[in-house]
Amino acid sequence: MASQRKAIALISGGLDSMLAAKVVLEQGIHVEGINFFTGFCVEGHTHAIRKQDKAKPKRNNALWVAEQLGIKLHIVDVIEPYKTVVINPRHGYGANLNPCLDCKSFMVGKAYEWIQQHGFDFIITGEVMGQRPMSQLKHVMPVVQRESGAGDLLVRPLCAKKLPPTLPEREGWLDRGKLFDFSGRSRKPQMALAEKFGITEYAQPAGGCCFLTDAYYAKKLADLWQSRGSRDYELDDIMLLKVGRHLRPRPHFKLIISREEGETNFLEGYRRSFTHLRTLSHGGPLALVDGETSHDDLVLTAQLVARYSQGRDTGQVDVAIHHKNGEIEQISVTPLKPDEIPEDWHI
Numbered sequence: 001m002a003s004q005r006k007a008i009a010l011i012s013g014g015l016d017s018m019l020a021a022k023v024v025l026e027q028g029i030h031v032e033g034i035n036f037f038t039g040f041c042v043e044g045h046t047h048a049i050r051k052q053d054k055a056k057p058k059r060n061n062a063l064w065v066a067e068q069l070g071i072k073l074h075i076v077d078v079i080e081p082y083k084t085v086v087i088n089p090r091h092g093y094g095a096n097l098n099p100c101l102d103c104k105s106f107m108v109g110k111a112y113e114w115i116q117q118h119g120f121d122f123i124i125t126g127e128v129m130g131q132r133p134m135s136q137l138k139h140v141m142p143v144v145q146r147e148s149g150a151g152d153l154l155v156r157p158l159c160a161k162k163l164p165p166t167l168p169e170r171e172g173w174l175d176r177g178k179l180f181d182f183s184g185r186s187r188k189p190q191m192a193l194a195e196k197f198g199i200t201e202y203a204q205p206a207g208g209c210c211f212l213t214d215a216y217y218a219k220k221l222a223d224l225w226q227s228r229g230s231r232d233y234e235l236d237d238i239m240l241l242k243v244g245r246h247l248r249p250r251p252h253f254k255l256i257i258s259r260e261e262g263e264t265n266f267l268e269g270y271r272r273s274f275t276h277l278r279t280l281s282h283g284g285p286l287a288l289v290d291g292e293t294s295h296d297d298l299v300l301t302a303q304l305v306a307r308y309s310q311g312r313d314t315g316q317v318d319v320a321i322h323h324k325n326g327e328i329e330q331i332s333v334t335p336l337k338p339d340e341i342p343e344d345w346h347i
Contacts, residue, residue: 004028004029004030005029005030005121005122005168005173006029006030006031006032006119006120006121007024007029007030007031007032007120007121007122007123007124007155007168008031008032008033008034008074008111008114008115008118008120008122008123008124009021009024009031009032009033009034009071009123009124009125009126010033010034010035010036010107010108010111010123010124010125010126011033011034011035011062011065011066011073012035012061012062012126012209013035013060013061013062013064013065013203013209014061014126014202014203014209015126015187015190015191015194015199015202015203016126016127016128016131016158016190017065017125017126018065018068018069018126018194018199018202019126019157019158019190019193019194019197019199020124020125020126020127020156020157020158021033021065021069021071021124021126022069022197022199023157023158023178023179023180023193024124024155024157024174025069025071026178027174027175027178029173029174031069031071031124032071032072032073032074032120033062033065033066033069033071033072033073033074034073034074034075034076034111034114035062035073035074035075035076036076036078036082036107036110037075037076037077037078037079038078038079038082038210039079039082039235039238039239040086040210040211040212040238041209041210041211049243049262049263049265049266061203061209062075063075064203065202065203068199074114076110076114078106078110079235081106081110082106083232083233085099085102085103085106086099086212086233087231087232088231089101089102089103090102091143094213095213095215096212096213096214096215096217096218097212097218097221097222098210098212098213098218099212100132100135100213101135101140101143101144103135103210104125104127104135104144104148105143105144105147105148106148107148108123108125108144108145108148108150108154109147109148109149109150111123111148111150112148112149112150112153115153121153121168121173122153122154122155122166122167122168122173123150123153123154123155124155124156124157125154125155125156126156126157126158127141127156127158127159128156128158128159128182128183128184128190129141129156129159129162129163129182129183129184130183130184130185131183131184131185138162138163141156141163151167152164152166152167152170153166153167153168154166155168155169155174155179157179157180158179158180158182158190159180159181159182159183160176160179160180160181161176161179161180161181162181162182162183180193211238211241211242217241217242219347220241220246220347221233221238221241223246223248223254223347224237224241227248227251227252227254227291236270236273240256240267240270240288240290243256243258243263243266243267244256244257244258244259244263244267244288245257245258245259245308245346246346246347247304247341247345247346247347248345248347249297249300249301249304249345250291250297250300252291252292252293252297253289253290253291253292253293253297253301254289254290254291254347255287255288255289255290255301255304255305256287256288256290257285257286257287257304257305257308258285258286258287259285259308263285264285264286267286267288268286270288271286271288271322273324274288274289274290274324275288275289275293275298275321275322275323275324276288276289276321276322277289277298277301277302277305277319277320277321277322278305278319278320278322279305279306279309279310279311279317279318279319279320280318280319280320280330281311281316281317281318281332282309282310282311282314282317283309283310284305284306284308284309284310284311284317285305285308285309287301287304287305289301298321298329299331299333301321302317302319302321302331302333303333303334303335303336304336304341305319306319306333306334306335306336307335307336307337307338307341309335311335312335313335314335315334316332316333316334317332317333317334317335318330318331318332319331319332319333
């Protein structure tokens, strides 16, 4: 008897990858999931930190999807090799700093390396033809197959009938008649298939699960690169870009100001690495100073922090400046008024 074929499914945590894995599971294939951690994924970060997102489940959706499907999930750290994709994408960026085509080729390429190392037979993705303008158009789908090295070991169950048969289909491992021909931006076919499978709960990311697709986040990352004169980053850099109000009142430094208790608690973990400020006379945020500052710069930062404190409408607010060398300086400042904060200070 032929041994059971094995496939690895790229699991993002969204409905499409969940359905793609389910379709192949239904054909008796042994399926396991793989999720690549780049540092830019939305899941498990801001939703868990901010109180305004308290209605959203505090979960990693990729893990949750694997649990619903009853499959094993491999989470692989690709932070360092992924930098090349973000910093210098061969195919350029999308609307923001999202290198979607290079990203898809990278992910499938890593999955291809994985199946070679672990004795699996093919790869599953949840791509739908035409759903994303940069990476899922018909003429670019072969680019992913070619540049990843996966070739026709890459199966896209949700739009397979729109594409040439892959090796698993030609060899009879998969019944092509039980695959689908979804295309376009509408979610109705996926939702109908989910209902057929009895799947009633699933994440519905808008624009994907990557912060690089977000215009506000991309602006902060571009500002970081410009201020440092280099397109490099570390994990702490990209995590901090996800949290707080970012202001750059001078080219040589910026402020990260917490907007609520959850963000304050998160930034607490970074305060020892930065000069940071707290209000003393009134309730207020925690603010980190990223960059080198003069005394006058720190007075300005204190006025900004006072503006976002509960003492914003008073004449004076007492602020503690905690220097990186351990020294603590206390000053009293007049909070800036809204019209004293130029729009271009906001990143």
